[in-house]
Amino acid sequence: MNKTYYDTISAMEKKGVDKEYINGWACGFLHNPKREEQRLNDAYNAGYDDGHAGKTDGYSSWSKK
Known part of the structure; x- marks a missing residue:
């Protein structure tokens, strides 16, 4: 699969x-329906x-740490 996908999911985790953000990002990145x-x-x-827009850096405001 796509390295960007795995690297971004790993960084977010x-x-x-x-x-919920990660799940949404993955679905959007893969162009799955909502x-x-x-x-x-x-x-x-x-x-x-x-994810749908291909953004890999928009998650910082959704971080819980």
């Missing part, structure tokens, strides 16, 4: 980024938008 409306939240939507 090490920095304690919200799991999940069902009732399961969407701000972190997921932000991650999805960043």
